[in-house]
């Protein structure tokens with residue numbers, strides 16, 4: 001999977017509300033009602049990540065979740081990151 005250039009990353013980001021490109025990754029920040037809701041969503045995302053064999057870098061503090069996606073093997077952002085980001089958006093909207 002080859003690394004996408006900045007222009008194609010920005011183009012794809014137009015369809016992903018709340019995501020931005022910085023530090024060679026795409027990022028989002030989510031806020032939930034409480035810790036249980038945040039961790040429940042992390043569990044759902046974890047199963048999806050395992051299915052895709054593509055995994056987030058993330059931090060959780062109480063009700064907040066910060067997610068960064070990049071493809072380590074490619075040294076940047078690839079289609080794999082957008083595939084996982086879209087799946088995360090679907091889980092959030094579900």
Ligand SMILES: C[C@H](O)[C@H](O)[C@H]1CNC2=NC(N)=NC(=O)C2=N1
Nearest residue numbers: 053054055056070071072073074
């Ligand atoms: C062999 C295995 O599929 C690879 O190590 C995968 C696992 N999950 C991964 N996740 C992410 N975010 N980037 C990778 O390059 C990556 N590589």
